[in-house]
Amino acid sequence: MIIKRRVFTLSRRTLCALATALPATTVAAPFDAARLRNPDVAIDRAFERVGYGQLHFRVAAPRDSAAITRRPVVCFHQTPNSSQVFIEFMAELAIDRRVFAVDTPGLGESDLLQPAPEITDYATAMHQFLVAQQLEEVDVVGYHTGANIAATLGNLAPDRVRGLLLVGLALFNETEREAFIEKPWPRRRQSDGGHLLPEWQSSHRWRGPGQSDESVARTFIEKLSAGNTAWWPARAVMRHDLATELEALTVPTVAVNAGDDLEAITPRVVTVRPDIELITIADAGFGLFETRAAELATLARRVFDDA
Amino acid sequence: MKIYRGYEQVSFGQVHYRQCGESEAPVLMLVHQAPSNSAMYESVMQQMAKTARLVAPDIPGAGMSDPVIGPMTIDALASGLAEFLDRMAIHSIRLFGHHMGASVVAQLAASHPDRVAALCLSGPPLLTDELRAALPGMAEPFEYAAGGEHLRQYWARMRDKDPTAPLSIVERETINALQLGNRYRDFYTAVANHDLADVLPHIRCPTVVFAADDDPLQPFVDRTVALLPDARSVAFGPGRTYLCDRNPERVAEVLASIC
Numbered sequence: 001m002i003i004k005r006r007v008f009t010l011s012r013r014t015l016c017a018l019a020t021a022l023p024a025t026t027v028a029a030p031f032d033a034a035r036l037r038n039p040d041v042a043i044d045r046a047f048e049r050v051g052y053g054q055l056h057f058r059v060a061a062p063r064d065s066a067a068i069t070r071r072p073v074v075c076f077h078q079t080p081n082s083s084q085v086f087i088e089f090m091a092e093l094a095i096d097r098r099v100f101a102v103d104t105p106g107l108g109e110s111d112l113l114q115p116a117p118e119i120t121d122y123a124t125a126m127h128q129f130l131v132a133q134q135l136e137e138v139d140v141v142g143y144h145t146g147a148n149i150a151a152t153l154g155n156l157a158p159d160r161v162r163g164l165l166l167v168g169l170a171l172f173n174e175t176e177r178e179a180f181i182e183k184p185w186p187r188r189r190q191s192d193g194g195h196l197l198p199e200w201q202s203s204h205r206w207r208g209p210g211q212s213d214e215s216v217a218r219t220f221i222e223k224l225s226a227g228n229t230a231w232w233p234a235r236a237v238m239r240h241d242l243a244t245e246l247e248a249l250t251v252p253t254v255a256v257n258a259g260d261d262l263e264a265i266t267p268r269v270v271t272v273r274p275d276i277e278l279i280t281i282a283d284a285g286f287g288l289f290e291t292r293a294a295e296l297a298t299l300a301r302r303v304f305d306d307a
Numbered sequence: 308m309k310i311y312r313g314y315e316q317v318s319f320g321q322v323h324y325r326q327c328g329e330s331e332a333p334v335l336m337l338v339h340q341a342p343s344n345s346a347m348y349e350s351v352m353q354q355m356a357k358t359a360r361l362v363a364p365d366i367p368g369a370g371m372s373d374p375v376i377g378p379m380t381i382d383a384l385a386s387g388l389a390e391f392l393d394r395m396a397i398h399s400i401r402l403f404g405h406h407m408g409a410s411v412v413a414q415l416a417a418s419h420p421d422r423v424a425a426l427c428l429s430g431p432p433l434l435t436d437e438l439r440a441a442l443p444g445m446a447e448p449f450e451y452a453a454g455g456e457h458l459r460q461y462w463a464r465m466r467d468k469d470p471t472a473p474l475s476i477v478e479r480e481t482i483n484a485l486q487l488g489n490r491y492r493d494f495y496t497a498v499a500n501h502d503l504a505d506v507l508p509h510i511r512c513p514t515v516v517f518a519a520d521d522d523p524l525q526p527f528v529d530r531t532v533a534l535l536p537d538a539r540s541v542a543f544g545p546g547r548t549y550l551c552d553r554n555p556e557r558v559a560e561v562l563a564s565i566c
Contacts, residue, residue, distance in 0.1 A: 047312055193459045196459070
């Protein structure tokens, strides 16, 4: 269930519609349609050319275009994964709006951005995406790395970004940054495939409540598919001053603590920006956009539509 | 030269493809093996970008393409790609297929003789009855194991195809096999159930047939040529199943003869 910890500038309407977790998919990646539970929503994949190359994205929308009455939402995912993490959430939210989810450069099917980018470079590419798609006003969901990108985009294009929902904030201190940089990732390939096992076990160790085998496997495949540069967006996060970015935001923003590996880190937002509402989703963990899709869509509606 | 990627909307969903080359040049469509996808052709595409307009789709159900509706047969996959070509407004085409891709393009050439100008088959799966029976078992999915032991099994299966292949290729194919899950076996079943011997005599266009020296399907090249009305074989040279990654120059050389 959702526990409201702090409420400030945004609506105080009580959250409702606490839906149960969606049933897990039994279909192998990546067929989006098989994961949709809402026949009134369609989801497509596409590419957009931006300055550095091609960005891959998914877009969900009501089959009846007359049902589109709200601003579009754009979602940025965590590292190392892709827009696939949002499919169930997109299906829930897209009943009255278009919902985009873009693969971070170098992850999913988006072209690699070289040399190793900073968060500003990722945000610039996403801004170019908004321009190319003629998205004049959007709400943005950012998840982990995606939250860094979303916050930076909010400062880069405050005229386009009307609301931010940031899930998991990487407000690391210096010790935590150094610990990450010293950790070898990814592992060197071994001739017997033994290097895959620790990666797999890591994916399982961080499995969220209710997250299916297939969902964990998809996460693992995304991590592996991105190859030796899969860690680049995480590197960028570690070099990014998220606190300063958050301090500069003028866009209405809500933060979410999802009870994952940023559980102890995310609440630091309270000291950085006391006016940002922090919501804790209990017992969520990784995979929450799949296992708690309806609940998150309800939250997004409350944040974006009432702002 | 930059390889661009895209999707084409078809009746069963979306077909994902890679494309590069001269827009006015003859179109050559490259169709991949299982459990691969169009990424296996990136090196060949780079080699041939000045010779042809190259289009490499992910077969329906592989890579980022949606699966066909109904039973997955070679005929259904070929029909799916024919629809893809219609949507791309590509009417006259040259075709290349490797292993399962060879079955698909052979079926496409036989079903659409008016639009296929030339054909090239690498490792055509003109299987014996014994191999037909055994083929689906070679792609049987391994059970998920919390400790990840199944990953070693997939890895070993992909590495056995070419024990000298760079580990990056083995890893890519392992990922592809994991992604396909049961569909990997379904693709092999489709190949096993496809009567290639019955299809080949209906192909009217000039056809080049080859297999790398150590390709397990090399023994079927001569019989394939014998069944085709207008075909010749080419000696490819050393190689195994990952020849398009490992020797793209030679593949491009052979393909230039049909462009």
